[in-house]
Amino acid sequence: MPVFLDSARFGSAVALNGANCISIGLINNMADAAVEATERQFVDLIRAAASDTVVLLKLFAIPEMPRADTVRRELSDRYRDISELWDTPLDGLIVTGTEPRAGNLMDEPYWDTLSRVVDWARAHTASTIWSCLAAHAAVLHADGVERRPLKQKLFGIFDCQPAADHPMTHDVTTPFTVPHSRYNDLPERALKSAGYRILSRSDAAGADIFAKQDGSFFLFFQGHPEYDADTLLREYRRDAARFLAGERDKYPALPLNYFNEETASLANVFRARALTDRRRELIAGFPTSALEAGLGNAWRRSAIGIYGKWAAYLKARKAERRPLRIPLRRTWRDWPLGVAGAADGSAR
Numbered sequence: 001m002p003v004f005l006d007s008a009r010f011g012s013a014v015a016l017n018g019a020n021c022i023s024i025g026l027i028n029n030m031a032d033a034a035v036e037a038t039e040r041q042f043v044d045l046i047r048a049a050a051s052d053t054v055v056l057l058k059l060f061a062i063p064e065m066p067r068a069d070t071v072r073r074e075l076s077d078r079y080r081d082i083s084e085l086w087d088t089p090l091d092g093l094i095v096t097g098t099e100p101r102a103g104n105l106m107d108e109p110y111w112d113t114l115s116r117v118v119d120w121a122r123a124h125t126a127s128t129i130w131s132c133l134a135a136h137a138a139v140l141h142a143d144g145v146e147r148r149p150l151k152q153k154l155f156g157i158f159d160c161q162p163a164a165d166h167p168m169t170h171d172v173t174t175p176f177t178v179p180h181s182r183y184n185d186l187p188e189r190a191l192k193s194a195g196y197r198i199l200s201r202s203d204a205a206g207a208d209i210f211a212k213q214d215g216s217f218f219l220f221f222q223g224h225p226e227y228d229a230d231t232l233l234r235e236y237r238r239d240a241a242r243f244l245a246g247e248r249d250k251y252p253a254l255p256l257n258y259f260n261e262e263t264a265s266l267a268n269v270f271r272a273r274a275l276t277d278r279r280r281e282l283i284a285g286f287p288t289s290a291l292e293a294g295l296g297n298a299w300r301r302s303a304i305g306i307y308g309k310w311a312a313y314l315k316a317r318k319a320e321r322r323p324l325r326i327p328l329r330r331t332w333r334d335w336p337l338g339v340a341g342a343a344d345g346s347a348r
Contacts, residue, residue, distance in 0.1 A: 003046055003047045005043070005057050006023075006057065019318075020052070020315070021056065022050070022311065023055075023056045024046065024092045025058045025060055025085065025090045025092070026039070027060045027117065028096050029097060030096055030097070030098055031099045032071040033238065037231070037234075038096055042094060045303060046307065048307075049303075053311055055311070058090065061081065062082045062114065062117075063082065064109045065098065065110050066101070086120060091127075091315075092127050092314045093121050093129070095117060095129070095130050096132070097136075100184065105137050105140055114138075118137070122142075126314055126317035127216055127217040127310065127313055131221050132221065133182075133184075135186070135221060135222060138220070142214070143196075144194075145190050149184055153183050153252075154180050155180070155252075155255045157258050158177065158178055158204050158257065160177070160200045160201060164199050166211070168199055168211065168309050169200055170309070173301070173302065176200075176299065176302035177298045179224045179227045179231065185206050186222065195212055196210045205222070205223070208221070225303035225306065228297070230295055236255055237283070239252035240252055240270075240271075241280075241283040243278070244278055254267055254268075262294060266291060267287070
């Protein structure tokens with residue numbers, strides 16, 4: 001089934017009134033260099049996961065998110081301002097992360113708006129997905145659970161195992177792999193103490209997926225199942241370019257469990273050259289094409305499975321909320337008690 005983008009400029013592409021339709025909002029907070037790729041990744045994943053459902057996807061942008069003026073103008077063609085979210089009916093919502101700039105999340109320029117999104121989503125969606133930094137912000141605002149800085153960036157592909165018997169991870173092949181790319185972590189003990197349920201975890205990466213039912217069903221991802229096969233490569237190249245430009249002190253470490261032996265050796269050859277000949281121009285010789293040759297996307301199947309279950313949940317909840325259409329020739333007392341109750345809202 002198709003995914004229709006409901007853009008800010010052109011209005012709704014389709015009216016979603018049928019039982020086989022759901023509406024999802026995407027708040028895309030990713031940095032300028034990754035914002036378009038992130039949009040495409042989530043559109044592709046939703047399309048593959050909700051294969052039997054028509055999806056209307058509404059795009060939103062937070063104005064306080066740091067952006068170049070050119071990117072902000074480009075996004076205005078397709079993205080609604082976040083102020084429009086408060087009056088927009090949605091079945092589900094996805095909120096992406098972004099690169100952290102402040103040591104304390106509350107010092108980020110978008111903190112107040114993102115906090116309001118958490119409160120709105122709890123009251124107005126059947127379920128919301130919080131990705132990476134957005135997950136960290138949501139649990140901090142809702143329950144005071146603070147992230148902790150890692151000694152070094154957690155960067156690579158990690159084996160994860162289900163940590164609970166839960167519908168979202170039911171039938172997933174174990175172990176399943178997930179990309180992680182972050183500088184901070186949420187302690188599992190603190191999450192459990194605050195009432196969050198750990199759904200999957202990794203010995204190396206900690207909590208992967210966790211959830212909490214609090215008005216809305218909140219689903220949190222510290223990893224990035226939406227990533228393309230080459231996303232970690234592009235992040236690695238970006239960090240290498242920042243080193244060469246003098247914007248970071250250390251050359252980035254290779255993403256773990258990502259390159260094969262041959263491609264890892266090519267990456268290390270470039271690293272050795274960068275350490276001895278540190279010039280911004282050197283990034284032009286980065287062996288991107290050669291490194292892409294050995295990449296695969298082992299996490300795609302599990303990602304589609306999990307997001308497919310999430311889409312099915314949204315569709316089921318929408319069916320529960322849909323008012324029953326009653327023929328005018330019949331009166332309320334002609335209907336069985338349970339059906340009448342559902343129709344007037346008492347059985348929701």
